[in-house]
Amino acid sequence: MNYIDEQTVQKNMGNRIKKNKMWRWLFFSATMIALLFLAALAYRILTQGIGGIDWQFISGFTSASPERAGIKAGVVGSLWLMAVTAPVTIILGVATAIYLEEYAKKGRLTNFIQTNIQNLAGVPSIVFGLLGLTIFVYVFNIGEVILAGGLSLALLVLPVITVAAQESVRAVPTDVKEASYAMGATKWQTVRRIILPAAIPGIITGSILALSRAIGETAPLLVVGASTAIFTLPNGIMSPYTAMPIQIFSWTQQPQQAFQGVASAGIVILLVILLLMNSIAVFIRNKFQNRY
Amino acid sequence: MAQTNEQQSNETVKQTESKQTVYNVQNLNLWYGEDQALYDVNMKIGENDVTAIIGPSGCGKSTFIKTLNRMVEMVPVVRTSGEISYRGDNIFDRSYAVEDLRTKVGMVFQQPNPFPKSIYENIVYGPRIHGIKDKKTLDAIVEKSLKGAALWDEVKDRLDQNAFGLSGGQQQRVCIARCLAIEPDVILMDEPTSALDPISTAKIEELVQQLKENYSIIIVTHNMQQAARISDNTAFFLNGELVEYNDTNTLFSTPGDKRTEDYITGRFG
Numbered sequence: 250m251n252y253i254d255e256q257t258v259q260k261n262m263g264n265r266i267k268k269n270k271m272w273r274w275l276f277f278s279a280t281m282i283a284l285l286f287l288a289a290l291a292y293r294i295l296t297q298g299i300g301g302i303d304w305q306f307i308s309g310f311t312s313a314s315p316e317r318a319g320i321k322a323g324v325v326g327s328l329w330l331m332a333v334t335a336p337v338t339i340i341l342g343v344a345t346a347i348y349l350e351e352y353a354k355k356g357r358l359t360n361f362i363q364t365n366i367q368n369l370a371g372v373p374s375i376v377f378g379l380l381g382l383t384i385f386v387y388v389f390n391i392g393e394v395i396l397a398g399g400l401s402l403a404l405l406v407l408p409v410i411t412v413a414a415q416e417s418v419r420a421v422p423t424d425v426k427e428a429s430y431a432m433g434a435t436k437w438q439t440v441r442r443i444i445l446p447a448a449i450p451g452i453i454t455g456s457i458l459a460l461s462r463a464i465g466e467t468a469p470l471l472v473v474g475a476s477t478a479i480f481t482l483p484n485g486i487m488s489p490y491t492a493m494p495i496q497i498f499s500w501t502q503q504p505q506q507a508f509q510g511v512a513s514a515g516i517v518i519l520l521v522i523l524l525l526m527n528s529i530a531v532f533i534r535n536k537f538q539n540r541y
Numbered sequence: 542m543a544q545t546n547e548q549q550s551n552e553t554v555k556q557t558e559s560k561q562t563v564y565n566v567q568n569l570n571l572w573y574g575e576d577q578a579l580y581d582v583n584m585k586i587g588e589n590d591v592t593a594i595i596g597p598s599g600c601g602k603s604t605f606i607k608t609l610n611r612m613v614e615m616v617p618v619v620r621t622s623g624e625i626s627y628r629g630d631n632i633f634d635r636s637y638a639v640e641d642l643r644t645k646v647g648m649v650f651q652q653p654n655p656f657p658k659s660i661y662e663n664i665v666y667g668p669r670i671h672g673i674k675d676k677k678t679l680d681a682i683v684e685k686s687l688k689g690a691a692l693w694d695e696v697k698d699r700l701d702q703n704a705f706g707l708s709g710g711q712q713q714r715v716c717i718a719r720c721l722a723i724e725p726d727v728i729l730m731d732e733p734t735s736a737l738d739p740i741s742t743a744k745i746e747e748l749v750q751q752l753k754e755n756y757s758i759i760i761v762t763h764n765m766q767q768a769a770r771i772s773d774n775t776a777f778f779l780n781g782e783l784v785e786y787n788d789t790n791t792l793f794s795t796p797g798d799k800r801t802e803d804y805i806t807g808r809f810g
Contacts, residue, residue: 354617355617422654424650424652424654425654425656425657427612427615427650427654428650428654428655428656428716428719429656429666429670430612430615430643431610431612431643431647431648431650431720432643432644432647432666432667432670432719432720432723433640433641433642433643433644433667433670433671433723434640434666434667434670435640438670442666442669442670443656447657
């Protein structure tokens with residue numbers, strides 16, 4: 250005798266297929282809602298902001314009158330910040346990742362460090378701002394300059410870059426590493442000649458994505474004392490500065506309605522730079538993806 | 542027929558005795574954490590011999606061969622006791638640098654594992670690691686190693702191409718050439734043909750016969766016919782123990798242990 254009854258199977262068939270379709274639509278709608286908000290945001294920013302973008306806006310300093318306000322100091326300041334943040338985080342992050350993946354003995358201590366790095370990646374950015382304020386501005390007495398801002402942002406993205414670099418290092422196949430060790434290579438030779446070349450595309454991609462998070466951060470920079478109105482360009486890492494998101498934030502705080510348009514124009518510039526960075530990351534990822 | 546077999550085996554035994562010992566394994570025990578994988582292995586391996594290691598899956602044959610160049614230590618929880626002397630020196634000595642050992646003892650793995658680099662770069666990897674920079678020397682090493690691995694004629698016009706573009710059998714011969722490039726004394730092969738088709742397998746087997754002129758070869762295989770075809774001596778492992786170790790003809794024609802007989806006649810494994 251058969252345990253499976255043909256009639257029961259047929260009876261349930263229609264229902265099962267209907268249910269399957271329903272879930273498909275549910276997941277699809279969830280995606281669409283996110284896309285809808287993104288589209289609305291893009292539409293609002295573009296319609297409000299695009300008109301405000303002209304050469305005057307890109308090449309000018311901020312001003313008390315909305316027509317003459319420009320974002321030059323913000324763009325240049327943000328680039329200076331990245332010039333401090335990028336080398337510091339990439340060097341420290343990659344070194345940490347290599348140590349944890351290749352050198353550290355797997356055990357409780359390593360697990361503990363690992364867990365905490367992941368926790369740090371989730372700490373709100375303002376906390377890193379306060380940390381930066383305490384350490385760089387007060388203890389080391391650097392002052393409210395680019396170096397302090399850049400280092401605070403470095404603290405913020407260091408865990409993210411470390412985790413990304415760890416993932417890239419871990420993705421290098423074991424058998425290739427074994428081949429190197431089996432030929433008498435030392436750990437350092439294997440890291441330098443086999444692991445790093447294979448991991449670097451992933452590391453670069455992860456770093457760019459992390460830095461594009463840093464470039465959009467406002468809170469920690471407000472805390473460590475970025476200026477909101479500045480009329481000279483920085484001439485070194487010890488200069489006072491402003492950054493794009495700070496500039497945009499300060500415009501939104503102005504009483505005149507026209508400054509909202511200026512802020513939107515600033516957001517367009519910020520988004521363009523972010524998209525540019527993300528596209529570079531995607532490009533690098535695609536170009537080197539199929540190495541293994 | 543039986544007589545000729547015996548004569549041959551007697552000769553082989555004599556030869557073995559006059560040969561230098563490359564490896565002398567004494568009372569080797571090995572644990573992965575709490576699980577013991579090798580029990581009290583004693584074994585002498587002679588120069589310019591092809592020594593085959595056979596046994597069913599999980600019998601410890603791969604573990605054993607990876608102990609000979611200490612690659613087994615890539616697994617962090619490994620512990621050993623006993624001694625392996627390579628040319629008279631205990632490889633477990635603190636003063637014995639593992640890099641030094643692996644320079645003299647090359648290894649070919651089960652899965653072909655070329656680097657994601659050109660064929661040329663694959664071969665010169667080892668020599669570069671050991672400090673050779675001169676372009677002419679490196680070129681000469683590449684030619685010699687690829688000829689040694691019977692691959693030169695197939696790839697000499699495309700040395701700058703990525704080794705990943707080669708067939709599985711060719712990739713494995715790149716790995717053999719890469720191993721020859723460090724001019725080792727011993728070559729360990731861990732089931733080198735298990736991922737290859739019959740034609741590539743035949744080529745590698747033929748190559749092993751040529752290589753034994755200059756190298757001592759220890760080869761793990763799960764293919765008994767292969768062991769019988771290419772090896773001088775065969776060791777049969779079962780559940781982490783070395784059950785029987787003898788010259789290949791004797792082991793396959795008149796096994797001394799019931800378990801060996803059961804295995805080679807296909808009653809288990």
